[in-house]
Amino acid sequence: MRDGAAAAGGRPGTASDRMEESMGAEPAGPEPPAPAETGHGAGTASAQAAGGGAGAGADAAPATGAADPAGVLTDRGLASARRSAYGALAVMVLQIPLWTVALAWTLYLDGSMREIPGLFAVLAAAVVLAVALAAVAALLLRLRVAGSVRYRAALVWGGNALALTLLFLLGPNLNTAIALGTWWAAVSVVPPRRHVLLTTPLLVALPVVHALLVDRFDAVQFAVIGGFAVLICAIFRLIDLGMLQLLEIAREAIAGREARARLAVSEERLRFAxxxxxxxxxxxxxxxxxxxxxxxxxxxxxxxxxxxxxxxxxxxxxxxxxxxxxxxxxxRIDLAEELRSVCEVLSASGAACEVSGGPEEVPEDLRDLVAWLVREAGTNVIRHSAAARCRIVLRRDGGAVVAEVYNDGAAGAAGAAPGNGLTGLAERVAAAGGTLSAAPSGADGFLLRAVLPARRGIRTEPEDRQGANT
CATH class of the missing domain: 1.20.5 (Single alpha-helices involved in coiled-coils or other helix-helix interfaces)
Structure with a gap:
């Protein structure tokens, strides 16, 4: 979900670069994986965290704590929905071998069945067939999610052969009804429709043929098993269909967010032009x-x-x-707006954000610099950490202004080289007569801390950069 985050660096650049920074997104380009798992991509919550301050046109409001993401379709929510859907489909597919193993184990423990020659080999073969059938069902559903039509017919008919063999070995009973109902449900949600129309009579006819061959046809028993199988097929089809639709909705939502972000960047470029x-x-x-x-x-x-x-x-x-x-x-970016924007996106990504202090703690001539610091720190938290909590502190300490951004999800950050964003930010802080430190704090935490002199008329950029921008 953080792959698609755009980096808003602290370095001043060209006017068009700053427009991209003010939007907090990268130029339109190929999608970040999803979004695939991508997610994620341009226009994700991370990109909004990096921007938000300049050119957004939103009313500035001081941030006093975590923004409430209720009702907002977040990147983390979309990723959670995708994981839940894949997990539900996996559980459905695993029912094929699980119920087959349960039946095989029950038959093996039955003392009267042990006298049947070759029982163990038959049960072992049934378990192997069930595992293979589950793998075919999983691959079939995966192709359905990916929208691929290759090998569908081969998988369907290969799976039908496995299912019929399994049914012939174990006979019609409640366990095989559940296992084969799972297979039928997987076939029924994968186009084209003719596959399920041909699979259904095969799965219905073979139990009757099997019972007639072994002289065990019982009308009442068949009615019970048949009714149970129909119920199982209907329920499992609804579950599979619902999970596939959930995956489709999540994919379209991610694509829509990325498209809106690219459109916003394009509109801002046009406005600048x-x-x-x-x-x-x-x-x-x-x-x-x-x-x-x-x-x-x-x-x-x-x-x-x-x-x-x-x-x-x-x-x-x-x-x-x-x-x-x-x-x-x-x-120029607004500190209050930047605090609000970063907190909103941190909250949307699952990290609780709290702010201590506000723009009133920072002199007017330092607010742009502190806003850049908050933006860069917030972007780094989203891109490079798995934080559950982030704390932003703005306070006066005698004749200095202290700005701190702490997060608790930066395990392994020790020894990492600073990126271009922090390097540029350090130069700007030094040009203002302050100091910047970025180091691990506690077990898994990371603290970005800037101490700036609270006096007016100070420079906030290195001289060589000021000259370059003129």
């Missing part, structure tokens, strides 16, 4: 006109040409100022 067009279109048109006019006047009226070129310079400076202002606005 429109803004750049609106900002630069008029200025560049004016520059082109003035420079062309200056070129024509340079010999006839040098003074006018010089005045036009001065206008070109002024227009260029104004355009540069507007672009810088726009990019600065896109880079």
């Amino acid at each position: 429109r803004d750049m067009h609106d900002l630069l279109g008029h200025s560049l048109s004016g520059i082109a006109v003035k420079s062309e006019l200056a070129g024509r006047l340079v010999r006839r009226a040098p003074e006018r040409a010089e005045a036009e070129m001065a206008g070109v310079q002024d227009a260029a400076r104004e355009a540069l100022r507007e672009v810088r202002a726009a990019v600065s606005g896109y880079r």
